Structure formats: C-alpha cells, structure tokens
Amino acid sequence: MKWQVEDTSERAELRAEFREFLRSALPAGWVEAIDAGDEAAFEAAKKAGNWNPLAWTPTFGATGYMAPLWSEEYGGMSGEVWMQQVIREELRRYRLPLFGINLLGVGLAGPTIIEHGTEAQKERYLRPILSAQEIWCQLFSEPGSGSDLASLSTRAVRDGDEWVVNGQKVWTTIAQFAKWGMLVARTDPEAPKHEGLTYFICDMHSPGVEVRPLKQMTGTAEFNEVYLTDVRIPDERRLGDVGDGWRVARTTLMNERATLAGLSLDPASIMGGTRRDPWETFLEQIPDTSDPNVRQKVAQLYIEQEVKEITAFRANSARLSGAAPGPEGSVNKVFNAEYNQRRSELAMNASGPAAIAWSPDDSEAESRAVSFLRARANTIEGGTSEILRNQIAERVLGLPRDIEVDKGKVWSEILRN
Ligand SMILES: Cc1cc2nc3c(=O)[nH]c(=O)nc-3n(C[C@H](O)[C@H](O)[C@H](O)COP(=O)(O)OP(=O)(O)OC[C@H]3O[C@@H](n4cnc5c(N)ncnc54)[C@H](O)[C@@H]3O)c2cc1C
CATH class of the missing domain: 1.20.140.10 (Butyryl-CoA Dehydrogenase, subunit A, domain 3)
Known part of the structure; x- marks a missing residue:
C-alpha cells in the first residue's frame, strides 16, 4: 500500500496479530504469495485450499475482527476506529472483502440496531449478522420515492400488538436471500413527510412478502421488487419510536455512504480472492x-x-x-x-x-x-452523485439549501409521483 500512515507500536501489534489470524484461517500459502507478489502462487494457494467466499464470512465473523467497533458482548471487539482502520488495510492487502456476503447486515443494519435498538433487539439480531446466518436487505426505495425517500407511501397501520403493512419497494438488493429487511413505512399520513415514518424489522419470509427479481443489463438479478400485502409485523420488531423512523433511517443512510465509500464498488471485491x-x-x-x-x-x-x-x-x-x-x-x-x-x-x-x-x-x-x-x-x-453534490454544497461549502417545495405541508397534501 503506497499511502499509509507509519505504524505506532500499538498498530503494529494489532497488524501482526491479525496477519497471524489470516495465516491460520486462509488457504496455506495465500498470505505468503501476496507478500512475495507471486500471482501464480496466489492462484495455486486459492485453488489448493478450495477458496469459498461464502464459507469465509462465518469464519471471519466469528472472530470479532469483522466489526471491531461493536461491543464484545455482541461479537465485536469493543474497539476503536484506528483498530478498524488497521484491519481494513490488511483485508485490502490480502484481497479479502471488508464485510463479507452480509454487507448490508454488517455495514447498515448492525450499526442502526446498535444505535436505536432495545437490549433485547441487540441480543436477538446482532450475532447472526456477523455469522451470516441471517442476511439483511434494505426496504427503503419505492417506485415514487428514491432520492426524496421521506415521501415514501408504504403504509403501516397498528392492529393491537402488530402492524399491518401494505406497499411496494424497489431496487431491494439481495432480497431473494434475505431473512430480515430494514423497512421504513408511513404510520401517520397527516404529519409532515419526515415526521410520519416508523422503522421496522420485517421478516422476509412472512406471508404477504413477495420478492420479484429484476434482471439487469449485466445479465444478473442482484436486486428486486418487493410487494408487501397485509404483512403482519409484531410491535417488538419496531426499531425506535413510532414517528421517529426518519431519524433511525438517517443512521442507516449515513452508514450506507460510509460503507460504499470504503468499497472499490467492484462486485468481485465484495466476494474477495480477486x-x-x-x-x-x-x-x-x-x-x-x-x-x-x-x-x-x-x-x-x-x-x-x-x-x-x-x-x-x-x-x-x-x-x-x-x-x-x-x-x-x-x-x-x-x-x-x-x-x-x-x-x-x-x-x-x-x-x-x-x-x-x-x-x-x-x-x-x-x-x-x-x-x-x-x-x-x-x-x-x-x-446519487447529484444528491451527494447537493449535500457537499450545503454542508461543506455552506451554499444555500436545495429548494423544498413541500416544507411544512402534511404528507397527505404533498404532490407525489
Ligand atoms: C445497484 C443499486 C442498488 C440499490 N439497492 C437498494 C437497496 O438495496 N435498497 C433500497 O432501498 N434502494 C436501493 N437502491 C435505490 C437507490 O437508493 C435509488 O436508486 C437512489 O436513491 C435514487 O433514487 P431513484 O432511482 O428513485 O431516482 P430519483 O430520485 O427519481 O432521481 C432521478 C434523477 O433525478 C436526480 N435528482 C433527484 N432529486 C434531485 C435534487 N433534489 N437535485 C438534483 N438532482 C436530483 C437524481 O440524481 C437522478 O439523477 C439501489 C439502486 C441501485 C442502482
């Protein structure tokens, strides 16, 4: 790695310890081949060791290294940011994915549950994310609401201890493999758009959840349309307060940006062994x-x-x-x-x-x-790049805010497509 901060003794120690773990967990010869810059030896090590990216995630997830900032109680290291940084540098060096196959679980759902979840929710959901036993997807975007996410229309209506959800989501990456979905739905149409939302954990195997893959021009179908018809969600799967869904969703979105900024955006690098x-x-x-x-x-x-x-x-x-x-x-x-x-x-x-x-x-x-x-x-x-440029303009350069035509109006009265 060309641009790298010189190691303090603390960082060098963690780096050595992590390399030792990689030597023991990866196919024999992998680490040495990369250290020697020997591509043929790397390919041979990968082949001889039957490298399987799906098996790597649970191995890595069981160590704490996958989520160093999460508390030890939930499978992390109760660590600090510099530790995460050192581990990521090593993962990149040895051509391993930063998050493994449960990218949305580790990068987005986990940090959101840590910030807004109850103890019982942390206990229930965090460890199976790291072990990839439970894959997560993100049920945010809708056909009429992408950049302007807060305008979304999927409705959740309370019925005793449950919520009944109806609506449609789109572009839901890996919904076909997911056990849980991070769902934002409208619980109060008579409140301004940001105030009438609530965040739920949706069981993707519940009756009424229909996942339809969308075939892309690459030939694969990574993402899906998801139809929600009278889907029942117990109130104990609500994340945060009723009406506070936008604040919870912002945690997910901030983590999404940080997660994507740290990736090469090349799907192969998400699997590792490039x-x-x-x-x-x-x-x-x-x-x-x-x-x-x-x-x-x-x-x-x-x-x-x-x-x-x-x-x-x-x-x-x-x-x-x-x-x-x-x-x-x-x-x-x-x-x-x-x-x-x-x-x-x-x-x-x-x-x-x-x-x-x-x-x-x-x-x-x-x-x-x-x-x-x-x-x-x-x-x-x-x-999108346009939306991020707006944010850079407003928050970094201090330029005037983007026009908000529906400011102060309740959601039921705003114009939507
Ligand atoms: C590969 C991929 C995976 C995805 N995975 C998921 C997922 O797992 N879960 C999920 O919920 N969503 C997912 N999405 C959806 C993604 O978040 C939305 O596509 C994105 O937020 C843009 O929304 P939109 O497509 O509705 O476009 P729109 O919001 O309709 O925007 C259309 C165009 O108008 C521009 N525009 C809109 N508003 C403004 C403005 N105020 N100022 C300037 N320009 C503006 C946009 O930049 C864009 O060019 C995924 C998308 C892709 C491409």
Missing part, C-alpha cells in the same frame, strides 16, 4: 497500450487514481487519530463512482469491436463488458 490489483486488471483489459491517444488517457486516469488514494489516505489518517468521519466520505463516494465509470469506459473504447463481440471463452472481454455495464449503477446506488 486475481490482482484492479489497476493491473484494467491495464490488461486494454489490447494496445502503445496507442498515444490511449496512453494519454491512461495517464490521466492514473493521476485520478492517485488523487483518489490521497483523499482516502487523508480520511484514514483522520480516523486513525480518532476524528469523526468528515466530508471526505461524500467526496470519495462521488469521485470513486465517476472515476470507475471513466475507467471502464476507456477500457471499452480502447478495445474496438472486441468490446461488444467476443468469443465465449474470452473471460477477460466478458469481465470488461460486465464492469462497464455495472459501473452505470455506481452514481445511483447509495445516493
């Missing part, structure tokens, strides 16, 4: 790097990559010294998403007709096309 450095993969996707036009564009992207890493380095140094996450998170998310699009576009443009027609055994060409198509979503998922 073949090589993404920059080298990118260079290999370009058939002719001797073309002067291509070389100029590659050089420009290299400069941008350095800027990206320096910004991440600044954020990391601040975090290592205990500072709260600053604006670098939003800046990084916008830059990372757009950089990813520019890089995958160049790989396609520089490949000529091979970019769109390739022989079935050319996996390099296929991954180039899939990266290009998947990168379209980077500027939308987890908050």
